[in-house]
Amino acid sequence: MQTLLKEKRILVGVTGSIAIYKTLELVRMFVKAGAIVRVIMSEEAKRFITPLTFEAISQNRVLHVETESWADDNNHIHIGKWADIFVIAPISANTINKLSCGIADNLLTQIALAYPKKILIAPSANTYMILNPITLESMEKLKGLGFYVCETQKKLLACNDEGVGAMAEPREIFFKTASLLLEDTFWTKRNVVITGGGSREKIDDVRCLTNFSSGKMANYIAQALYLKGANVTLITSATTNELPQEINILHVETTQNYLNAIETTLQDASYEKTPYLFMAGAISDFVVANPQKGKIKKESCGDTMTLELCKNIDILKTLDKKNIKTIGFKAEMDASSALESAKKMLIEKNLDAVCLNIIGEENHFGKEHNAITFITKNSTTTIPMAHKFSISLVLSELTKTL
Secondary structure (H helix, E strand, O other), X not given: OOXXXXXXXXXXXXXXXXXXHHHHHHHHHHHHOXXXXXXXXXXXXXXXXXXXXXXXXXXXXXXOOOOOOOOOOOOOOHHHHHOXXXXXXXXXXXXXXXXXXXXXXXXXXXXXXXXXXXXXXXXXXXXXXXXXXXXXXXXXXXXXXXXXXXXXXXXXXXXXXXXXXXXXXXXXXXXXXXXXXXXXXOOOOOEEEEEEOEOOEEOOOOOEEOXXXXXXXXXXXXHHHHHOOOEEEEEEXXXXXXXOOOOEEEXXXXXXXXXXXXXXXXXXXXXXXXXXXXXXXXXXXXXXXXXXXXXXXXXXXXXXXXXXXXXXXXXXXXXXXXXXXXXXXXXXXXXXXXXXXXXXXXXXXXXXXXEEEEOOOOOOOOOOEEEEEEEOOOXXXXXXXXXXXXXXXXXXXXXXXX
16 A cells, blocks of 8 residues: 555645544555645644644645745645645535635635645534535535535534534545545446455354455455446455445355345446456355254264265356456465466356466465466466555456456
8 A cells, every 4th residue: 555646646625623633644644655745724724733743744834824835836826736636624514615605715715716626525513514404505516516525424523412524534535535546447437346255154053164265355356446436346254344435345144145146236237337247255165955053062963073065056157247247266275287277267167367376375365465367368467476455456457458
């Protein structure tokens, strides 16, 4: 993530709201991702945090009434020309209503009025102020004018009222900003389905047959394609706490759950652009023939217990892959036969590509790094050992050629 926003120029606007302390974390995240960040503060914002604090985090001079200069670009016209995106977080109800009417009576609203590129706003205000019909109407007007919005959260507010109005978490604003800066016309509004984690097949009501798949590769692919602008659905049995909220996540367990979710999602998908399926989930080759109800008592089994297994359905063979691009994933431990096995999978399951990874010490289950061989009918491309998010970004480019 350290170079995700390398050299991107982000202008952050802050207005008078107690949520301003969260913006310090947001600026830190932008800087950590390689972005160049400059901050514009309203006079009301300075009542909560001093400009010096933002200067220390951003390592750039903060623009406010006392620092505006026409000897350089630190003014309400030229700073907008410098920026790739303008993020106002927090934006108060007052500023929302001003912008909807085109009022530009301070530096921040003047910049917004003169700014020709993408503006992202993250509102923060008391519940009654946010839900006031005037504010609601202003929000709808701004959305219609092309403003992007990170919606508020429902929680206990600083004023001790409980309801909507809390600013979105810095991580969500970061992801939304990154998606607006990194969107790729190929992926924008394209439906993408990704499976992750390992299937869980019942032995009894408390035990299951499963595998060591962590689901991390699928999570990173989902994150990368979301940032490229895709409409992402992640179907997984794994943990997904760190993913953007705009990713549609379906938590499943059994092979049949996976299959049903894939078919339903692809059936509902818009086909303005060809959908993509990344089958990174580790589906069990076998299932228990006769799963038991309740809990099998060890006393009833004696010293040994035998499970009768039968071959599981093959999702990639079962699935109707007409009019979709399908990428299979294959994990192998025997390097000598892995490539041949992956090529066989490509043909037998009628896939557009296969991602082969040979499991070793550096990329064992649950690790953050991986190495993949991307195989199509016409080419074989090696992606060297790297962080799984970096691998995902490479895959987002390679799969565009299918």
